Amino acid sequence: QAKYISQCIDEIKQELKQDNIAVKANAVCKLTYLQMLGYDISWAAFNIIEVMSASKFTFKRIGYLAASQCFHEGTDVIMLTTNQIRKDLSSPNQYDTGVALTGLSCFVTPDLARDLANDIMTLMSHTKPYIRKKAVLIMYKVFLKYPESLRPAFPRLKEKLEDPDPGVQSAAVNVICELARRNPKNYLSLAPLFFKLMTSSTNNWVLIKIIKLFGALTPLEPRLGKKLIEPLTNLIHSTSAMSLLYECVNTVIAVLISLSSGMPNHSASIQLCVQKLRILIEDSDQNLKYLGLLAMSKILKTHPKSVQSHKDLILQCLDDKDESIRLRALDLLYGMVSKKNLMEIVKKLMIHVDKAEGTTYRDELLTKIIDICSQSNYQYITNFEWYISILVELTRLEGTRHGHLIAAQMLDVAIRVKAIRRFAVSQMAMLLDNAHLIASNTQRNGICEVLYAAAWICGEFSEHLEEANQTLEAMLRPKVTTLPGHIQAVYVQNMVKLYASILQQKEQAGEKEAAQEITQLMIERLPQFVQSADLEVQERASCILQLIKYIQKLQIKEVPVAEEVIALFAGELNPVAPKAQKKVPVPEGLDLDAWINEPPSDSESEDEKPKTIFHEEEQRHSRHRQPEIDEEELARRREARKQEQANNPFYIKSSPSPQKRYQDTPGVEHIPVVQIDLSVPLKVPGMPMSDQYVKLEEERRHKQKLEKDKKKKKQKKEKRGKHHRHNSLHTESEEDIAPAHHVDIITEEMPENALPSDEDDKDPNDPYKALDIDLDKPLADSEKLPVQRHRNVETLKSPDSEVPLVEKKSKKPKKKEKKHKERDKGKKKEKEKKVEEEEEEKKGEDLDFWLSTAPPAAPTPQPQVGIFPHQRKLLWLFLACELCRSAVSCCSTEGNISFISSTSCWGAEILCQPSSEKTVMGDFRLILCKSRTEIEIQMQFQAWLILLLMGVMLYSCMVLFPSMR
Amino acid sequence: PSRPLPQSRSAAAAVAAAAVLVWAEVPPSPPQLRYPPGTMQFMLLFSRQGKLRLQKWYVPLSDKEKKKITRELVQTVLARKPKMCSFLEWRDLKIVYKRYASLYFCCAIEDQDNELITLEIIHRYVELLDKYFGSVCELDIIFNFEKAYFILDEFLLGGEVQETSKKNVLKAIEQADLLQEVSKSNFSDQSV
DSSP: OHHHHHHHHHHHHHHHHSSOHHHHHHHHHHHHHHHHTTOOOGGGHHHHHHHHTOSSHHHHHHHHHHHHHHOOTTOGGGGGGHHHHHHHHTOSSHHHHHHHHHHHHHHOOHHHHHHHHHHHHHHTTOSSHHHHHHHHHHHHHHHHHOGGGHHHHHHHHHHGGGOSSHHHHHHHHHHHHHHHHHSGGGGGGGHHHHHHHHHHOOOHHHHHHHHHHHHHHTTTOHHHHHHHHHHHHHHHHHOOOHHHHHHHHHHHHHHHHHHTTTOOOOHHHHHHHHHHHHHHHHSSOHHHHHHHHHHHHHHHHHOHHHHHTTHHHHHHHTTOSOHHHHHHHHHHHTTTOOTTTHHHHHHHHHHHHHHOOSHHHHHHHHHHHHHHHHHHHHTTOSOHHHHHHHHHHHTTOTTOSOHHHHHHHHHHHHHHOGGGHHHHHHHHHHHHHTHHHHTTTTTTOGGGHHHHHHHHHHHHTGGGOSOHHHHHHHHTOGGGGGSOHHHHHHHHHHHHHHHHHHHHHHHHHTOHHHHHHHHHHHHHHTHHHHTOSSHHHHHHHHHHHHHHHHHHHHHHTTOOOHHHHHHTTOSOOOOOOTTGGGGSOOOTTOOTTSOSSOOOSSOOOGGGHHHHHHTHHHHHHHTTTGGGSOHHHHHHHHHHHHHHHHHOTTSOOSOOOOOOOOTTTGGGGGOOOOOOOOSOOOOOOSSOOHHHHHHHHHHHHHHHHHHHHHHHHSOHHHHHHHHHHHHHTTHHHHHHHGGGOOTTHHHHOOOTTOOOOHHHHSOTTOTTGGGOOOSSSOGGGGGGSSTTHHHHHHHHHOGGGOOOGGGGTOSHHHHHHHHHHHHHHHHHHHHTTSOHHHHHHHHHHHHHHHHOSSOOOOOOOOOOOOOOHHHHHHHHHHHHHHHHHHHHTTSTTHHHHHHTTTSHHHHHHHHTSTTTTOOSHHHHHHHHHHHHHHHTOOHHHHHHHHHHHHHHHHHHHHHHSGGGO | OOOOOOTTHHHHHSOOGGGGOOOTTSOOOOSTTOOOOOOEEEEEEEETTSOEEEEEESSOOOHHHHHHHHHHHHHHHHHSOTTSOSEEEETTEEEEEEEETTEEEEEEEOTTSOHHHHHHHHHHHHHHHHHHHTSOOHHHHHHTHHHHHHHHHHHEETTEEOOOOHHHHHHHHHHHHHHOOSOOOOOGGGOO
């Protein structure tokens, strides 16, 4: 085939060389076909132009077709076409003009748009509607390529809204609607006109465009929404065209969303929408079903209750044959769950998970299950054992990408729901024991992430572990070394926690030999991690190996060590309220605004940051001197600093400042070494089928239901009491959950007076941005535009004939244009000495008048975006902190860090947590010194102490910073 | 000259009976003013075998990008089961497709655009082809691809519907055809 094609191309090349235009056209036509098959025909661009310029329509048509298919902005010969196109545009034959316009719509470039804008604008007033309509439509493309043409052309475009020919009229509506959708605020003043069109038009497609336009306008002008609701609901009632109905429903939803803050009384409209959507969803047409669900999910966001009543329908859609419909239904399920039906719904989803064929759909199901269960802080979960077993069951999914999601949930639940820890630990121990099943296909398999959570939970809450020895051995298996590095690192860290608790247990029981055995086991197995290629694993393992060797020495001397070892992990992890940090008082004499260390004058690269940490000590002394520097000097320096930061590519400019903090830093002092409770051994048989758990849970649920049914007969009050009691199982935990409630803190936090600015949202490359032009300003402004320069000259000569440059060529439109000009001029005179803003105000007033007598909207405050000095500093600290994180990782508390390593700030907090109470550096050092003399640490060990110290210093700074606000 | 016939001939032999399907939701009211447009990014026609039969791009893209998109979309759409709905989300666009006999008509629209309208546009185009060729089949489009393009260009311009009346579109095409004094030799010879 390739051979045949190349033979064809050779033939075509021969044909193109001939003088006969018919043969050439035929050859070009063949090329067009080949181009569609994917062959490059750019070499023939010149021949295409030749055919385009043929005098006969037959050939011209083919030439333009070929050009429209294969020319693009990069085609260099395109500029050669300008004159040809101009000639064709002014051809007496309307089809010549038509074909040129059609072709132009496909390959218009900024240059062509600039050169031909006048010609096309003239054509907008052509006698034949066939040409007018094409010219109007192509103007949109011209505007996109050459935004300067918008202002001169707009008056005439507006005129075309009232063209006698419906085709031209709809073309104009089309273009203006498209323009307005991109930059609605410039077109608000056209709202009354469009409103009139909307109420008078019976043309469905014009209606759809206008309704869409209003959808874009209402967020800017809520009063418009109120006015729209009525005609829209009328349309919804009356129309038989599904496309129009769908558009109306969508816009009503959008309008109601933008109104929802001010006017809650639209339940009737919502009800109507939901009803209509129900009809769509019940339809046998899959397309309507899909769209119905799609629109329903938009309602769900603001009016969940009205959607909830259709739960039956949505659950039904979950069984649909079509995957895309099922996915839509899943989206909706999120808002449908309640305490009562959560288990039932999730059970249904679990069945789907088992049945699902494609991994994408299964992954989607998985995320949805987790989303549904964890929403609003696990609001709907009444039994966390059930949830843990669901999570464990989900780990059996092969090849899912969302292992980390499951892991995050396990960690979250285990940390925040204290009552569940024992159960969670037993499940996690099982997971670790069966790690070979999960991680059979290690590197690629996302599910092995759960081992990360499992290891951490087992380590951190090792006091709940019944068979700690067995779990420890599971973690020391050689197979573990095939896991990804970050998981191994957590393994290493947490096996020490386990080791510590086993050690203590054995010592308390007086089984010295057993204690030594376990130490021996660690010393034997740890080297496999020391050899790891992963730096983090290697570092931790070698550190810990040395520690354990030292412990062994002590053990041989029969010194009791368990207390000391367990002290490494003392303290309990508490959930922290999002705003807790603000309550940390600033110690007296601490100036948070002062630089810890003045940044070096030339540059402030990242490499230098860790260095500055060592200077903190000196800085404290130097602080006394700082007040002596006068204000001006400070301001100057600050300015210079800003400048530097602005120029520094490594400087992170605007990331939100995470501000989580330990709730009760001072209150932690009382936390003693954790007592390990060994008195409650529980038999856990092998790897349990989580179905069992689910069944158990279901039975339990059933019992509860029965109880509930009984209670139902009693008074409501009592029923509520029952709920309470049921919850009391987890009261403690739920109290704990409450403060750690808002997980969104990291994304939401912004400088207090930073308002979202439009500029940020817009892509600078957005072609539509260029069209963000105020069209209500008098046209005279456009004098600044380069193209209009010669018009300027004209204006000077005879100001009365001031017309856009296009007008020169045709006389007919001139009259019409003149009217506009005069109007503009009138306006101009009125406003002569007023500033632009006032003009805009006036425009607003007109609209106001039309809309209602309601008071004008409050002026939008000027957006201010910026980072405050202390935040900047905080960011800087985080950076530094990130850098020394790996260094500090040897520190005993490190397991906690890696647990939340995603947020370095958390890591830094937790860094100091188990070593506890001492947030003040001095105290901390005391502890360290004490332990040092006691344990006689080797040189190596000292090194990490210093690193730890660094971390603590950082931490103490950070604790104090945000409260300065 | 004898040239190999397109592979899809047998498949195409089945006349596009579906073309006569009437769009259920749209009442057969006056043809004019019934077909609202969406902003279309591009339109592709391809056969069940994945062969491209027609392409129209309303957004400027490089050839490479076009090829990539075409390949990706053809695969995605062909992989969908017949009972599935006609819409899919792809990148940040919405894809609306419909199958008529052996041909898939596939349009890409923007996020806020109306899917149902796009389906109607596709259907309208099929109707136009059907009227013009008289019960259109895939072969008609292969051998007269330039006509198919001309019809499309009369119907849509720059991704917007320019003429909502079937009659007007056909009239324009017929008159333009009349201008072609010389009947062109057929272009069948380069089909692959």
